[in-house]
Amino acid sequence: MSSIDDLPPLRDVIATHGIAAKKALGQNFLLDLNLTAKIARLAGDLSGADVLEVGPGPGGLTRGLLAEGARKVLAIEKDPRCMAALAEISARYPGQLEVINGDALEIDPLAHLTAPIKIAANLPYNVGTELLVRWLTPKDWPPFWDSLTLMFQREVAQRIVAQPGTKAYGRLALLAQWRADPRIVLDLPPEAFSPPPKVSSAVVHLTALPAPRFPADPAVLNKVVAAGFNQRRKMLRSALKSLGPDIEDHLVAAGIKPTERAEQVPLEGFCALARSVAGTT
Ligand code: SAM
Numbered sequence: 001m002s003s004i005d006d007l008p009p010l011r012d013v014i015a016t017h018g019i020a021a022k023k024a025l026g027q028n029f030l031l032d033l034n035l036t037a038k039i040a041r042l043a044g045d046l047s048g049a050d051v052l053e054v055g056p057g058p059g060g061l062t063r064g065l066l067a068e069g070a071r072k073v074l075a076i077e078k079d080p081r082c083m084a085a086l087a088e089i090s091a092r093y094p095g096q097l098e099v100i101n102g103d104a105l106e107i108d109p110l111a112h113l114t115a116p117i118k119i120a121a122n123l124p125y126n127v128g129t130e131l132l133v134r135w136l137t138p139k140d141w142p143p144f145w146d147s148l149t150l151m152f153q154r155e156v157a158q159r160i161v162a163q164p165g166t167k168a169y170g171r172l173a174l175l176a177q178w179r180a181d182p183r184i185v186l187d188l189p190p191e192a193f194s195p196p197p198k199v200s201s202a203v204v205h206l207t208a209l210p211a212p213r214f215p216a217d218p219a220v221l222n223k224v225v226a227a228g229f230n231q232r233r234k235m236l237r238s239a240l241k242s243l244g245p246d247i248e249d250h251l252v253a254a255g256i257k258p259t260e261r262a263e264q265v266p267l268e269g270f271c272a273l274a275r276s277v278a279g280t281t
Pocket of ligand 1: 025028029030031055058059061077078079102104122127
């Protein structure tokens with residue numbers, strides 16, 4: 001029996017169901033259920049919320065979320081080997097855990113969830129970043145989720161909360177801080193995982209703002225920011241050349257010196273630039 005429920009310890013679950021970690025699926029499992037319950041608490045009050053969990057694996061965080069009182073958890077997992085272990089959790093929490101065997105990048109979870117919705121995940125780095133960008137860039141705002149509680153490599157977490165003038169500042173910081181409030185809420189050493197990854201990790205909690213901090217079209221902002229940081233060492237007037245011959249005028253209209261580099265421009269400046277480029281100012 002484990003410390004948070006009456007299901008077997010995760011090491012036993014992994015051995016019983018033959019879920020040896022596969023590198024190709026980015027599998028580094030959390031085995032300490034006190035830790036997964038702590039991460040679930042960092043997601044906020046779960047009692048009246050549905051939680052989308054991406055990549056549950058053998059179910060450590062899933063059990064944390066359910067033990068902390070989530071109304072319902074929808075868990076999307078790519079690895080079919082995890083299905084039997086997750087079915088045991090479903091049986092322990094009748095009607096509260098729905099599991100889908102599939103790729104989270106291809107499944108629309110909305111038909112399975114009722115607002116308010118929180119998202120929690122410990123995902124491989126590349127999938128996590130891709131999903132984060134998707135969750136932050138829908139056309140309309142507020143999004144379908146209230147908060148995201150996500151594990152990242154520590155270096156990626158720092159890029160999400162980075163401020164202008166730092167090396168970590170870039171597209172992730174701007175997209176995350178434009179429409180959400182991101183904070184690093186927990187640091188984890190490699191030994192917290194089995195097998196341990198090469199680098200440290202961190203949990204980032206992002207709360208959706210009711211409205212973006214500054215007006216801008218998400219597609220245009222994304223384009224301007226991507227172009228600016230693609231060649232981050234160049235002055236903006238040359239880094240943004242691909243956006244049209246009058247880019248220097250747009251920079252001036254947005255109050256940005258054409259000789260500045262993307263790294264020096266705060267969120268407000270990029271939003272003003274996106275509005276000028278879109279012709280909405
Ligand atoms: N949440 C578990 C934990 O904390 O122990 C597992 C974490 S492990 C880092 C990442 C999990 O995501 C693995 O179980 C892996 O099979 C799953 N995964 C990888 N790519 C996925 C995808 N595209 N869609 C859904 N699950 C995915």
